[in-house]
Amino acid sequence: MSRNKIFIPVLAIFCLLLMVVWLAGGFQNKLAPGNKSELPAYQGTRYTVQKSLIAMIEQVPASVVAKENTLVSSRLLAELKTLNVRAGDKVTAGQLIATLDDAELKAELQRVAAQQAANSAKLEQATKQLVRNKSLNEKGLIAINQVDEWQATVNELQAQDKALQEAYRSAEVALGYTQITAPISGKVVARLQEPGSMVSPGGAIISLFNPLQLQIEAPIRESQVKHIQLGSEIKVRIPALDISQTARVSEMVPIADSQARSFIIKLDMPLLQNVVPGMYALVKLVLGEQAVIQIPTNMISKYGQLAMVEVIESGQLHKRYLRLGEETGNKTIVISGLNEGDQLAVQR
Structure with missing residues (x-):
């Protein structure tokens, strides 16, 4: 029993030493010292690296x-009545693209026209009366101040007639602003308002650009x-x-x-x-x-x-x-x- 206790550890140590020697290459043939054989020199085509100028x-x-791009806007405070284009539509310069409610502006135009007619009738009558008074004054039948009074009335009515003409032209221009046309030829980018909405002066309705x-x-x-x-x-x-x-x-x-x-x-x-x-x-x-x-x-x-x-x-x-x-x-x-x-x- 005592021999087995000694033999087994000795055998284990011996096997361990054999394994170490094997791992260290002790059982392999060693190469003799000498110089490594060189590969043959490259004999193929060569490319020489060179610097060249290139653009930075x-x-x-x-x-x-x-x-060319623009926002088409309203010049009036009014309700948007119609809008005839959508995103992607092509338009030409001057094409009608939207309309505003024009009922109030048409009524204003009629009112000014009626005032013009009334003022024209008064001016015509005052002018005739002025001519008669001048004739009577030349005959010495009336005083000169009566002629001056009718001359002042005619001048006042003539001034009112000019003012009403300007008011009529302004009303016509404002009525024309209810018809909104394309300022350039191009394509619609987006609708920025919808019919029925209230637009203010300068409020954009659509955006356009020229794709050309x-x-x-x-x-x-x-x-x-x-x-x-x-x-x-x-x-x-x-x-x-x-x-x-x-x-x-x-x-x-x-x-x-x-x-x-x-x-x-x-x-x-x-x-x-x-x-x-x-x-x-x-x-x-x-x-x-x-x-x-x-x-x-x-x-x-x-x-x-x-x-x-x-x-x-x-x-x-x-x-x-x-x-x-x-x-x-x-x-x-x-x-x-x-x-x-x-x-x-x-x-x-």
Whole structure:
């Protein structure tokens, strides 16, 4: 029994030592010391990395706006009687789009017309009486003061006639304001009132814009303004429609926004299908030139988010990871990872 107590621990220790020796490679054949065999030198096509000048382009967020847009408003305090258009409808300049209640204005026009008729009758009678009195005065039958009295009456009635004529014209103009027409040709954006509502002078009824004349409006930083002039041609892009076009700078607000430290510029753009005000746009500003490293895009191997090229060093190929910039055409800008003069292996 005492021998078993000694034998079992000794056996366990022995097995443990054998396992340690095995894990340490004690039972494997060791390689003889020597130099590692070198791979053959790269003999394929090489590409020499060089710097090239490219335009420094900054993309500025912008918006599409209508060059011609307006709010059609009432000039009177009256009830909106009819509204003949809805959002999306096309209208032409001068087209009747709404009417206001005109009952009171028509009554006012009739009242002024009646006053004109009464005043004209009095003026006619007073003029005849003035002629008779002048004749009697010349014969010495009446005093001159009677002639003066009728002359004053005629003058007063003539002044009233002129005032009533002006009142009639004003009433006609006011009555014309009940017929609301489109000031420009374009498309209705929204109805801002509905028939039956009371509108006040200056109260908007509908909004219009001209879809044939659109602009790009962009805020430009103070440091960028020196690169822009009126009439300059600048490339713009509408990302939603994947459209790129050249636009001309037509307006530059001469005062900077004191909070954003930016200037507003507007660019006239040609008519493009499906482009409407409010769409997001990008203005591409050329701010000069800079020297960068560009390599052909097909020489870059990508593994997920990693980009890599094979660089030739001492005749051997070595993998090198890159940080890439913008891809333009068939070349990609390398931000870091390569230096001018590096040799790259052209992939076959």
